Amino acid sequence: MPDPTAAAFELTHRPVLVPVALTSPCIALLPLPEGTVIQILGPAARVEDVCAITDATGFSLRGNGPGQWFAVGDEPDKFAELAATLPDGFTAIDQSHGRVRIAIEGESVGEVLAKGTGVDLALFETGRAATTLIGHVATHLARISDDRFELLVTRSFAENVWDDLKIMAAEYLGVSHE
């Protein structure tokens, strides 16, 4: 039976990254809101089923290997809503707190990311996603548009990846953030 002090306790969510963007005319590093991230597992052949549901619920869907996807959105606490609509054969796992999203955009985005990932970004069309390395850390990379990418990193490494991105972008930000 909850203690009165506990009931009155102010429960706060602490984002792992300070929500302050770093920008210059040619590059921007943006910590994204810790909204909803859902890992979906299921038969690879039924990708259309997953697309239909994420489209209907307003999530953005990114591939993560055969039969694995991430559905992401800016709004928090949307796990139950999507999970309830998934058809049989699919499993949804809430990773809203386990993965942190970072956007990187601007005309120099390719040069900055090339310092971390070996993926050939010129052949990595909008809509594609892959798990790669940024520095030493496994990172899920998705191309959102011509000059915008989103990174999905595990929470425990998020600060580290953010620090690495600052170093990678330093010459385009025009300042050293070390």
Add this chain to the structure above:
Amino acid sequence: MSSYRLSAGGLIDRATSLSFTFDGRDYAGHDGDTLASALLANGRRLVGRSFKYHRPRGIVAAGSAEPNALVTIGRGGRTEPNTRATMQELYAGLEARSQNRWPSLDFDLGSLNGLFSPFLGAGFYYKTFMWPGALWEKLYEPLIRRAAGLGQATREADPDRYEKTWAHCDLLVVGSGPAGLTAALTAGRAGLRVILADEQFAFGGSLLSESARIDGMAAPDYAARCVEELRSLPSVRLLSRTTVIGWYDSNVFGAVERAQKHVAMPKGHRPLERFWRIAAKHALLATGAEERPLLFGGNDIPGVMLAGAMRSYLNRYGVAPGRRVAIATTNDSGYALARDLERAGVDLVAIIDSRTQPTISYHGRARVMSGARVTDARGGKSLSGLTVAVGGRSETLAVDALAMAGGFSPIIHLACHRGGKPVWAEEKHAFLAPQDLDGVTLAGSVTGAAGIAACLADGAAQARTVAAALGKKAAHIRADVEDDVVAAPQPPLFSLSGVKGKAFVDFQNDVHVADLGLAVREGFGHVELAKRYTTTGMATDQGKLSNANAISLLAQAHGVSPAEVGTTTFRPFYTPVSFGALTGAARGKHFQPVRKSPLHEWAAKNGAVFVEAGLWYRSSWFPRTGETGWRESVDREVLTVRAAAGLCDVSTLGKIEISGRDAATFLDRVYCNGFAKLPVGKARYGLMLREDGMIYDDGTTSRLSENRYFMTTTTAYAAGVMSHLEFCAQVLWPDLDVQMASVTDQWAQLAIAGPQSRAILQKIVDEELSEEAFGFLAAREVSLFGGRLNGLLFRISFSGELAYELAVPAGYGESVADALMAVGEAHGICAYGVEALNVLRIEKGFVTHSEINGTVTPADIGLGRMVSRTKTDFIGKAMLAREGLSDPVRLKLVGVMPLDPAASFQPGSHILREGEEATLENDQGYATSAGYSPHLKSTIGLALVVGGAERHGEQVMIWNNLRQQYTPGRICDPVFLSAAKGGQGA
């Protein structure tokens, strides 16, 4: 008599004046100069001392092969020794110092070594400093290192940044001389993604030093026009100051860009050097050829240089090599230099041509001495004269500069980096790259082609072939060349008769002709042995100038063709690479990734001392004011947990969600104990074995619903267990319907342990937590804070107390921990770290990976009864039945304590029978864990010992050979504290 700047000409900006210092003296040069050209322009020809004999040395080359002009650049943390003056761009304020001399470059006492040179030949050190062996490290080596050497590295930290980056292309063109330029243009015009890399700061390669005219314009202008067009092509990337240093698997090339080595004060937000990894569908090597020095006495005297280098200084930098110049040549290339020297108004005294019938028609004023060769040069620190053998007699010439045109060796290093051996081409008198390389083509003089027109055409043609293979059609490029000197390859010149002085083969390592002869006579004639015996080709230039001559000398000594001698192995890197470039950004706190728990900030504000556990930072203990040492804090935390309650961050444990219709079957197969019958809402401790029957990992798995499980692993094996499970699901049992996902990062996990833990938790958990409602091993989703948050609650214990683990969404972890500390304050709660956790679990005899170290079976640690006898199969079952695993002499888990409670021992200490000698033959086992128990007021430990439980009570000696400690002790039950009040072991 010395070198000087011409009044006109060259690709330098005479309007600029860049001041610099060399050995403290002020000089000035121009934009477009290298340090080498600026020194020569200032009449400074003596720039270094040789490695062994401290001989005066000058500038021999104009590019990256320079063996002599090694200087130290910069000061403080930016000190860079062994910089090739020929590769260092001049900038205002550059500070350069000569090396390997004392007290000064002009007066170097080390040059006395030269007087002892008859004793200092090849193998001298091996033969001389053999006995007594003890003196080597203390006396001989330090002395030799002082006397012989290069520049000194700074001991200060490097203040600049380095980085690594990737690039991808259809065609990588290495080298921007005539072949490289037309290749890049051809491919770029066809729409291929092209990267053109050149180690110089300006593109154009040999064209920048060329006086021939191409398409009616000066060669450098032609190069500039090509570069301008390349810059306009969107699919072409130009990398200057970038040396491609290695060819690796998957057609990836390594390259180092000297991004800010040409400025006095590098900008902090840009890297000093950038290491490129270039993944190329195809590469075209237009790396050119290196000129060979000639062998004669005193061929190392300042003022003697390669003919091509002299031409570079003359045409590109507007520097005359001297007032009276001679050219010694074996082929027509020397005549191109003769033409240019005379055009520039430099007094050319003689052309000393080794051929009796020169093939080129020469109309200049200089005397041509046919069938002649230089036997000796004179001059000490600056060339003053030559002795020439001509027509059976000797003649002396007074000259202050001599050019050596000894023919060319193609620069095939990159082509041989993946194991291909160079092939001797008799008609070219040179080693060429192996044929039919996968993903690599060569073009231009690197193939032995001679003349500008041939190189321009070859680059374009090879690029067309590459484009066609990649599905693109490319147009021809044609260029007309005037005054092209096409030097047909000639055999190297190897008569050494009449030579009196030292004829150097390897300038940097002071290897002369006689050393190679000695190597052959003493049985080290094989090219790989000769290299090591004489050190030829082993200096920082890796024999770029010397190898061709060394191989020819060995061939001559053996009476065979150079084809039979072969070459030593070409390995990356082509030129020296700084540690900074290899390290990139991974230095200091970025050396390795930092992994932080969602409770990191909570622990920090509660004063935690952190310990690195893999990449994780875990809270180790929480010191309080007045506590004087870590032990005091840990003792308090241990006592508080057993008397009241404690809160510990266990978020780093691996957490895996497993679901699917066959999840239960799957778990039954990966664990040695049963999971199929685990009721929903319950947790169970599981042991995972390897196929060989040894324990792989342990942890609890809870059944959250019929087909949904929550597994925890140890921190260390979290990633390994996840991979193992994926392997099992995908490879061993693809027929099972099972999915898994790592949720380690999703949850902040808090252990709340101690007799007050229930009361404290009850204040934030909405559900009833009584023994009846939430008994031992209960595991359920719970509502918290009046329905404001959901978490997972497990009634499990790693301390043997009444204890729970609460998992909450990671973003709320800190807030929930704050709440528990607040509501727990009245119950005496404290934060505790992994040190206290370790003591708590040892007191109860619970194992970690210290005990399950890959050598133990469940029975070895007293958990044999956990292994299912009824399951048809599980990983490890078959091998667990090996008879060796039930051998009575296997090490088994016991407790161990010192007889004297004030004594202690370290994990890793060995156990000996009382009174037995300390030998490995008498070894009875070893301690796996140890810690101080404030309850027992004694160090306690766990150990793996022969006989195990049979030996409880036996007195033993605990032996630490590293610290030479002997601690009398007693073997005991591993459970030091018997069943705790109200709590049950996990």
